[in-house]
Amino acid sequence: MAKNSSDVPAVHKRWFWPGAINGIEGLQLVDAEVERPAAGEGQSPQSPIATLTWYADDLLVLVRIHAVSLNYREVVIAGGKYPSISIPEALTPACDCAGEVVAVGPGTDRWHVGNRVTSMVYVADISEGMRSSVMGTTMGAGVQGTLMEYRVFPAHALVRVPDGLSLQDVATFPCAGTTAYNALFGGAHPLTPGETVVVQGTGGVSQFGAQIAYASGAKVIVTSSSDEKLAQIKKLLGDDETINYKTHPDWHERVLKLTNGRGAEHVLDVVGGASLSRSLKALTYGGSVSVIGFLDSINSGINLIDVIANGANVRGITAGTPNHLRALLRLYEVRKLRPVIARTFEFEQVKEAMRMLESQDFIGKIVVNVVGTNDS
Template sequence: MIIKMLKDIKQHGPPGGSDSRARPKMTLPTTTRQYSYPKLGSYNNLVLHEVPVGAPKSNEVLVKTHAVSLQFRDLLIAGALYPGSLPPDLVPCSDMSGEVIAVGADVKDWKKGDRVCANFMLDKLHDEQTAATGESALGGATNGVLTEYRQFPAHSLVAFPSHLSYEEASTLPCAALTAYNALLSGYEPLKAGDTILVQGTGGVSIFALQFAVASGAVVIATSSSDEKLKVATKLGAKHVINYKTTPNWDEEVLKLTNGLGVDRVIEVAGNSTLQRSISSVKISGSIDIIGLLGGMTDVPAVDIIGPCIFKGLKIRGIYVGSVAQFKNMNKLISANVETTKPIIDKLFSFEETKAAFAHLESQAHVGKMVIKF
């Protein structure tokens, strides 16, 4: 019987199908649908069209995009308000998650089916920021990820935590990594018992709140909306301040900290709030400058030099993060599954991309807007 079975397999192949060597290879896509800007000025100028896509080069990986999340920078770029030169017909957006569908001949670390995110700056592997790493920023200096398929340098990809969905993982490359870099990397990592002030309930601020809570820190959160502050409280903020009803919110921060001030501030509004942030932080405290949600015009003059000297403040600009920091952040997320769960305000389809930009612009959100492919 056994001899007969062996003869049958040799003649006809294994039961249930033909010899695996005869199976056809998967056909790779030759085109991709993507959005781009023929001209800047508004996200309404986005055009969806089809362009060729090739097989990955020897050191590249071809990734099928599953989700893209939006950030405030995408609005600045759409409105031609972002500094620096941009490529013509820019493909926008920097934050994605996707599935590896092909790898180049020299790629050893990735295989078909791996679930990955691309780092915001493709060539920022470690913590040092250079002009060259800045030139590899997706959706700005180089074309972004609002496309169905894209090649990436193998070194720019990071496997995201296995418990996250594609939609959740797409929120990590900028918002989460910026918050992680600010709080848990750099010259003075956050420690248990520290008190931090988080401004607003946007993507970076929510992740900063979550990472701080996961690290055992005390969080004070501000917002103009009581409903949003309820969300911040549910996520672990110990104190909340509505800055519309309490415009001198820095004085309230001092009351909550017995006159000492917070250990650090996550500054997302920029010059419009920086003076109050300086007032809110303790002697020898730090301010991590993340963004400029308060705008770049019609802002008050800010006295930085005096307070920085006499209070011994540390002010640090944060420009997202590196591949190495991304990997370390994923360890924190995997170790604190519930506390660090990404907050997605609303999902949009690929065809609803302009509506997603409009929702971001409304600032009605808590957490992130995600475009699902």
């Protein structure tokens, strides 16, 4: 590649499943060749494990990864339960990262050695908007992921990191952050100040949704089954109201009471299953339910009368576009916000990090430091 940084090694470390995916304990940390294909070749060097996926027409950028964040999706994939996408063998997990450009391919004018960057979830170009065909290019699922020291990206799959934000913080943004931002601002009725947002749970998407909504002048209601987590989230994020859905199984009625019968303009549903029916009942007329996850079930059995009677907008969300990510970065920089990071692990502790992720016994995001903490 042209314009190389002089300190790029020939070999780096990456996590992967040798052969078929076989759970968290099957992950291995191995040495592999740092891949540096020239733009347009559409090939990569031979390696002892599966190579990355290249697109012959892409301009390519080599990034030294400083930090990776994990999403619950990684646990689902490790358990062999991820729907819809064909998962390759010898997969490196994770889709979120932030780092530094160390080399760029010929003809790549947008990026330069030393630029601080974060990545999109997809390696396909979604700068003009999302489309279903890109799902197979999801890193850590359809193509190789980010739990490695160096990775080549298409130039269009990177976004610049503002100077005021750390790479550890920004590594949490690509999946959970853009998903929440897209849910609140990417639909037909973007969030406006004074509206009510219901956020389910206290994980990555949920904490981003609560932070973004609160910073945008909305009233925020967070639901969880844990009073302890609700107390923590209220202290951390300053949310207006909380609901324990075990204490209040018909939590939508509580939402209606808290909004004087009006209902919420936005509900971020990360649970799926039977929860979706309650999300619809919690809406004001014409409100939006963003269907983001399926922690309960992928089958909802919703009553269409709840959709019709509430004039509901039901929108599936996977992640966001580069413009969503840029807007999110600006919001956090200008408002001096920080994502909630539950714990940071070292690169050698990925299995421990995955086990914590599987437990769901935390608030916010889990980050893996790849090259240490002195990166900002």
